Amino acid sequence: MSIPPSVTTPVKSGSRDTSRSFWKLMYQVCLVSGLTHLLFAAVFYWLGAHTMAWINLGSVTLFTASYGCLKLHRNILAAVLIVSEVLIHAALAVWSIGWDSGFHYYLLVMVPVVVISSMRRRSSKYLLSGLVFVLYVALDFTMHQVRPLHELSAEVLSTLRAFNLAATFALLFYLSNLYMRLVSKAEKQLRILATTDPLTQLLNRRSFLELADYELTQRKRHLAPLAFVLADIDHFKSINDQHGHAVGDAVLKAVSQVLSQAVREQDSVARWGGEEFLILMPNATLEAASMVAERLREKVSAVEVTVGAQTIKVSMTFGVSSHRLEEPVDGPVNRADSALYQGKARGRNQVVAEAV
Incomplete structure (x- = not known):
């Protein structure tokens, strides 16, 4: 019996998929943040806070550059630009129009982004989160004592604070939900990798055995017939x-x-x-499974694979067995294997059922 195909290691694949999910999240961060700052630039220009308008246009430029870096797979540079923008923008915004404007709330968005980032070293995450904390505390301590560059009315500041608070919660919800969907998609792909053969997209040996164990349990409860069909491509080594x-x-x-x-x-x-290839047939007697195997043999015999000007005809030999109560999976598989090799010895391209 041939050696089963190798199964993809889920740990390494999972790490790669999670990393890809994170950088997809960063694409969304750049797009959403860039559009948000463009809107702020227009609002501050209208309010007469021209310094803040230019600061927001600078932020739009940085997020555009970050998006370009991500497209070029310069992910670290993109991350540095994004982190720098958030930290510097929050500090400049609070200095320009005051603590009561609520722009310091956006520093809080940095914490979950850092935590779910693909940085391998936990110490780097702790260091960056600590930097955000120190900056937040420093701003809180100093900016209450400093007169802002642009003094806006209490009504405008109250509106800005409410907007920034709502926007911060919206960003946290949006980013968390987006990352959850990306990770769920990556986990689904992992499950597919872990249960299917990468070349044929059929079940691999491990997942088949798990399914067979389940069907054996069902057979003990309901006493329904269960058949196995083992098939082998004829002259495959020659091909x-x-x-x-x-x-x-x-x-x-x-x-x-x-x-x-x-x-x-x-x-x-x-x-x-x-x-x-191994086929599991619940609720199939030996005779019924043999009939299905014969139909499969005929359909495979019609397969033609074209190589240049040459056409390769394909055929298969099938061995069929029926499960007997209280025996493990190995029993019917081994009998199907013996029937298969009887078919090989008799000339191939045929269906042979076990002797009852």
């Missing part, structure tokens, strides 16, 4: 040797597609080994 592994992979994909589409809805197909 690889004569045409190369790329053509062999194309054959495997073509056969996998036929098998997955032609089995019954309740059946499950797995890539069991190199060119071997």
